[in-house]
Amino acid sequence: MLKLYAFATPNNLKPAILLEELNLPYTLESVNLRQGIEPKGQGF
Numbered sequence: 001m002l003k004l005y006a007f008a009t010p011n012n013l014k015p016a017i018l019l020e021e022l023n024l025p026y027t028l029e030s031v032n033l034r035q036g037i038e039p040k041g042q043g044f
Contacts, residue, residue, distance in 0.1 A: 004027070004028050
């Protein structure tokens with residue numbers, strides 16, 4: 001399962017639309033960039 005981190009902008013919703021169209025399982029994690037908090041865990 002994929003974990004998609006996104007902020008509420010139109011460009012960040014595009015990967016979610018793609019995953020829906022491809023019928024791939026994923027979870028959407030909201031990230032607030034204005035608070036300067038980054039998700040913990042593995043990066044690229």
